[in-house]
Amino acid sequence: MFMTKIDYFKEDSVSRILDKKFIPFKEIPIENIPQLAFSNEYTILPSIISNDNEVQRKLFKHGLELKLERTYSARGTINSKKTKDLIIESLDSFNGLPWCYSFKPYWGMDRKTRRIHLIDCVNGARLYAYGSSNEKIKILPYTNSERVEKEGGQIYLEVPSTTKEEGPHKFEFSFVPIVNNENKKIISLQLSSDHNCGYKRFLDLKFNYPNSRQSSKTNDFCFHEIAGYLAIIDYFYQKGIKAPLETNPFVIPTLLTKGFNIALENNVLILDKNSKHGVRKPKIADKEILNWQFLKLLGVEQTFFPTKTRDGNIRDYAWK
């Protein structure tokens, strides 16, 4: 079925972009791409990844994974660095270009590696801004049980779809730390939800590699889940509870990174001799790797850790 994007999430088409004023790429280094956002100019990037959907998918699914430092015991987890510091440390000093970063629980029934893609953090922040401005994200926490201290809260969510045809995504997060005790980091390693969507199925696609196992060993969080988690942070923060923020595994785009991604949608094309105009729109894997390049150039604190004074509230980012 053909899905129509809600206006807030629409991108300019190739022909619409080609109507803008062309600026050669060598005059716009990658760190200056955010300046193109909301302008009437565009540039063309050399091709990095094949246009082929299967190649894009395989790289997204099987590309290099940046592992946050793992812990293997309760004591080790309690004594480990703050979640934010763990992420900053890893994302500020990596070799090569990863396609995601990850954490993994040492305990519990579901020990799948949790993977996070930068583009989903960007799109999650955008969906969160959209949902907050329209009060379209609903939250219902089940937090009264005594188990909350050890297992965190279960939180029911409704997160809007980005397409006109679909109703809201309804799902439940488990293992959300909502008590400020020493268990919070241990609990947060188990973070998971029962959400499913077309995009998550795309992320979970398995390929017939000779050594592949039957079931996927990873759980890639999608942007609906990330938008939902940002709303959870906000909901509890307003009640003076900071545990969901302190254990938040998702990075959040700064204003600069928001501009970078808006430009990727409306002011950037990629050389592709097989396409109609010799150019094409950046696809999901292109955007992921471009975000990693951007992060590597400018550092994680400039690109994926907003501050109130520099960036304001992520709810108020103008995406349109």
Ligand SMILES: [Zn+2]
């Ligand atoms: Zn989803």
